[in-house]
Amino acid sequence: MKKNHYVVIMAGGIGSRFWPVSRSGHPKQFHDMLGTGETLIQATYRRFAAYIPAENILVVTNVLYRDILHEQLPQLNEPQVLYEPVGRNTAPCIAYAAYKIQKRDPKAVILVSPADHLIKSEEGFRQDVELALDVAGKQPNLITIGISPTRPDTGYGYIQYHDDGNAQGLFKVKTFTEKPSLEIARTFLMSGDFVWNSGIFIFSVKSIIDAFEEHLSELSDLFKGIRKHLDTAQEAKHIADVYAKAKNISIDYGVMEKANNVYVIRSHFGWSDLGTWNSLYEEMHHDGKGNASTGDVVLLNALNNVVKEYTDKLVVVKGVDNLIIVNTPDVLLICPRDQEQSIRDIVAEIRQNKGEKFT
Amino acid sequence: MKKNHYVVIMAGGIGSRFWPVSRSGHPKQFHDMLGTGETLIQATYRRFAAYIPAENILVVTNVLYRDILHEQLPQLNEPQVLYEPVGRNTAPCIAYAAYKIQKRDPKAVILVSPADHLIKSEEGFRQDVELALDVAGKQPNLITIGISPTRPDTGYGYIQYHDDGNAQGLFKVKTFTEKPSLEIARTFLMSGDFVWNSGIFIFSVKSIIDAFEEHLSELSDLFKGIRKHLDTAQEAKHIADVYAKAKNISIDYGVMEKANNVYVIRSHFGWSDLGTWNSLYEEMHHDGKGNASTGDVVLLNALNNVVKEYTDKLVVVKGVDNLIIVNTPDVLLICPRDQEQSIRDIVAEIRQNKGEKFT
Numbered sequence: 166m167k168k169n170h171y172v173v174i175m176a177g178g179i180g181s182r183f184w185p186v187s188r189s190g191h192p193k194q195f196h197d198m199l200g201t202g203e204t205l206i207q208a209t210y211r212r213f214a215a216y217i218p219a220e221n222i223l224v225v226t227n228v229l230y231r232d233i234l235h236e237q238l239p240q241l242n243e244p245q246v247l248y249e250p251v252g253r254n255t256a257p258c259i260a261y262a263a264y265k266i267q268k269r270d271p272k273a274v275i276l277v278s279p280a281d282h283l284i285k286s287e288e289g290f291r292q293d294v295e296l297a298l299d300v301a302g303k304q305p306n307l308i309t310i311g312i313s314p315t316r317p318d319t320g321y322g323y324i325q326y327h328d329d330g331n332a333q334g335l336f337k338v339k340t341f342t343e344k345p346s347l348e349i350a351r352t353f354l355m356s357g358d359f360v361w362n363s364g365i366f367i368f369s370v371k372s373i374i375d376a377f378e379e380h381l382s383e384l385s386d387l388f389k390g391i392r393k394h395l396d397t398a399q400e401a402k403h404i405a406d407v408y409a410k411a412k413n414i415s416i417d418y419g420v421m422e423k424a425n426n427v428y429v430i431r432s433h434f435g436w437s438d439l440g441t442w443n444s445l446y447e448e449m450h451h452d453g454k455g456n457a458s459t460g461d462v463v464l465l466n467a468l469n470n471v472v473k474e475y476t477d478k479l480v481v482v483k484g485v486d487n488l489i490i491v492n493t494p495d496v497l498l499i500c501p502r503d504q505e506q507s508i509r510d511i512v513a514e515i516r517q518n519k520g521e522k523f524t
Numbered sequence: 525m526k527k528n529h530y531v532v533i534m535a536g537g538i539g540s541r542f543w544p545v546s547r548s549g550h551p552k553q554f555h556d557m558l559g560t561g562e563t564l565i566q567a568t569y570r571r572f573a574a575y576i577p578a579e580n581i582l583v584v585t586n587v588l589y590r591d592i593l594h595e596q597l598p599q600l601n602e603p604q605v606l607y608e609p610v611g612r613n614t615a616p617c618i619a620y621a622a623y624k625i626q627k628r629d630p631k632a633v634i635l636v637s638p639a640d641h642l643i644k645s646e647e648g649f650r651q652d653v654e655l656a657l658d659v660a661g662k663q664p665n666l667i668t669i670g671i672s673p674t675r676p677d678t679g680y681g682y683i684q685y686h687d688d689g690n691a692q693g694l695f696k697v698k699t700f701t702e703k704p705s706l707e708i709a710r711t712f713l714m715s716g717d718f719v720w721n722s723g724i725f726i727f728s729v730k731s732i733i734d735a736f737e738e739h740l741s742e743l744s745d746l747f748k749g750i751r752k753h754l755d756t757a758q759e760a761k762h763i764a765d766v767y768a769k770a771k772n773i774s775i776d777y778g779v780m781e782k783a784n785n786v787y788v789i790r791s792h793f794g795w796s797d798l799g800t801w802n803s804l805y806e807e808m809h810h811d812g813k814g815n816a817s818t819g820d821v822v823l824l825n826a827l828n829n830v831v832k833e834y835t836d837k838l839v840v841v842k843g844v845d846n847l848i849i850v851n852t853p854d855v856l857l858i859c860p861r862d863q864e865q866s867i868r869d870i871v872a873e874i875r876q877n878k879g880e881k882f883t
Contacts, residue, residue, distance in 0.1 A: 498842075
C-alpha cells in the first residue's frame with residue numbers, strides 16, 4: 166500500500182439503459198445488479214480497499230446521491246466524496262478529482278474507475294492495477310486498461326495499439342474508436358490489435374493535469390481559477406460555477422484521443438461494463454434454453470429471454486423468445502433484447518408523458 | 525312477465541383460459557371483464573330481471589362461490605341458488621335445475637344461459653328470448669339460439685340447420701359440431717347454413733325432462749331417485765350422491781346432438797362467449813395499431829397486443845406484437861395470442877408446481 170496511490174470512483178451516472186431498475190433517484194451503481202449481496206459501488210470500493218489507503222479512495226457523484234452513498238459506504242469520510250452539481254461526463258469529473266488530489270499530494274498517482282463495472286478476477290485485476298500504478302508513478306504516461314474483445318460489441322469503445330512486444334506489458338495506443346458499426350467492430354475483432362476500452366485510467370496527477378492544460382485548457386483554466394477554494398467551505402459554490410461553465414465531454418474524447426503519451430495494458434481479468442440488460446444477461450446463469458431469470462419465474466417453451474422479477478410476483482412467460490422482461494414494484498417493461506438501446510428513449514418518453522415519478 | 529317463465533343461469537365454471545384473472549376461487553363470471561361496472565353474472569341477471577319474475581331466476585353454481593354470489597347478487601334468495609358440490613359439465617347442471625323447477629311448476633318454460641357471455645343488444649336479445657319462450661311454451665321442442673358466425677372460429681361449437689324459410693324464425697337443427705378444425709370452420713362459414721352455438725337453450729320443463737329420460741336415462745334416473753328430497757333439508761346430501769355418480773357430460777353432446785326435436789333461432793344480437801383473452805380483445809377498444817389495453821399502459825412500436833393491467837403499475841411494452849400480457853397483483857402472464865389455448869395447460873402446470881395459491 167503506497168501513501169501516494171489514489172483511486173477515484175466515478176459514481177455520477179444514471180444508468181438509464183437499466184431502467185426501470187436504475188432510476189435517476191437510485192441509479193444502477195447503487196443496486197446489487199448481480200445478486201451477489203453487494204451493490205456495484207460496494208464491490209468496487211471493496212476491490213480497491215485491499216491495496217489502496219482507505220483515505221485515498223475518493224468517490225465523485227451527484228449531490229443527489231449523498232444519502233444513498235453514505236448509507237452504502239459508511240466508511241467514507243466526507244472529504245473523500247466529491248459532489249458534482251450536475252453530470253458533465255468524465256472529463257470534468259476527472260479534472261475535479263485531479264485538482265483536489267493535486268492540492269493534497271502533488272506526487273499522487275491516480276486510478277480512475279467507473280463505480281458500476283463487473284470485474285471477474287480480483288487477482289488479475291489487482292496485478293494489472295499494480296503494474297499500471299507502478300508505471301504511472303515513474304513515467305509521464307496516461308495508461309488505460311484494455312479488455313480482449315470476445316464479440317463484435319457495438320456498444321463499447323475500442324482501442325487500437327502498437328503490438329511491439331513490449332516486455333513490460335504496456336502498449337502504445339494508436340487510436341480510440343467509440344461504438345463502431347457492427348461491420349467495423351467485426352474488422353476490429355479479426356485484426357487482433359484492438360481491445361475494449363474499460364474506462365479505467367491510471368496516471369500521475371501531474372501527467373493528467375498537464376494533459377488537461379494541453380488538450381482541454383478551458384476546463385483546466387476553470388479548475389485552476391478555483392483551486393484555492395478547494396477543501397474550503399467555499400468549494401461547493403465555486404464548483405457550481407465551474408460546472409455551469411464546463412462543457413459536457415468525455416476524458417476519452419477530450420484527452421485520450423488527442424494525447425500521444427497514452428498506453429494500454431491488456432487486462433488479465435474478465436470484465437463487463439454491465440451497461441445494458443443484455444450485458445447483465447451475459448453474466449447471469451442460463452437455463453438449458455438460454456433464458457436467464459431471477460425471482461419466481463416460470464418459462465415454458467421460451468428461448469433466450471432475460472426475466473428480472475423484483476417483486477414477490479409469479480411471472481409466467483410462455484412461447485416468447487429474446488425478450489427483456491423486468492418487473493419492479495411500480496413498472497413492468499417488456500422489450501426485445503435487440504432493441505435494448507432504445508430503453509434510453511423509452512425513459513425520455515416516459516419522463517415527458519408521466520413526469521419523473523417513474524424515471 | 526309470465527309466471528311460468530324461468531331462467532337458469534349456469535355459473536359454476538372456472539374460466540381457466542382467463543387465468544391469471546379468473547381463478548378457481550374467483551372465476552371469470554364474478555369479474556367485470558369488460559370494465560362496464562358490472563360483473564358478467566350481474567349483467568346476465570339484470571338482463572333477465574326485466575322480463576322474468578325475480579323469484580324464477582335461478583343460479584346454479586359451485587358451493588365454493590356461495591359468498592361471492594350473494595355479495596354480487598344480494599337480491600337472490602337462497603331457494604334460487606342451486607349448489608353443485610363439483611362441476612360435471614352442463615347436462616347434470618341443467619338436469620338438477622329442471623327437476624327442481626318441475627317440482628315447483630310442471631308447466632314451467634325454462635331458458636338456460638351461461639353466466640359469463642357478452643350480449644351486445646339487449647333489445648335484440650329480448651326479442652329472441654321472448655320468441656323462444658313463447659314457442660317452447662306451446663311446442664315440445666328444444667330450442668337453441670344460434671349466432672351468425674363472423675369468422676372461422678375454432679373455439680366455438682357450430683350448428684347446421686335446415687334453411688326452409690320457416691316464417692316463425694325457427695329452423696330445424698341438422699347437426700352439432702364442437703370446435704372444428706380451421707379448414708372445416710372455413711367450410712362452415714362459407715356454406716351459410718351454420719351458426720355458432722350460443723349455449724343458450726329454451727324448452728319446457730316437460731320437454732327437457734323427456735329428453736333426459738330418452739337420451740341420458742342414467743342421469744335422469746339419478747335425479748328421479750332423489751326428487752322427493754329436493755327443496756328439503758336433505759337436498760344437499762342427496763345432490764352430493766348424485767354428483768358423485770353423474771358422468772361429466774355436456775347438454776350438447778348428451779342431449780341436443782341426439783334429439784330430433786331441436787330447433788335454432790338465428791340471433792338478433794351481437795354475442796361473444798368471452799371465453800379467452802382473444803375474444804375479450806375483440807370486444808375491447810383498439811388503438812390505431814391494433815392494441816387493446818386497460819390500465820396505465822404505454823405501447824411503443826407494438827402491434828396487436830392485448831394488455832390488461834390490474835394493479836397500479838406502469839406497463840411499458842415496446843417492439844413486440846401479438847402478445848397477451850396480463851398483470852395481476854400476484855401473477856404476470858406473457859403469452860402469444862395464438863397460444864392462448866395453452867393457458868389451460870399453463871394453469872395445470874402451475875397448480876402442479878406451485879400449489880393452488882396462484883390458480
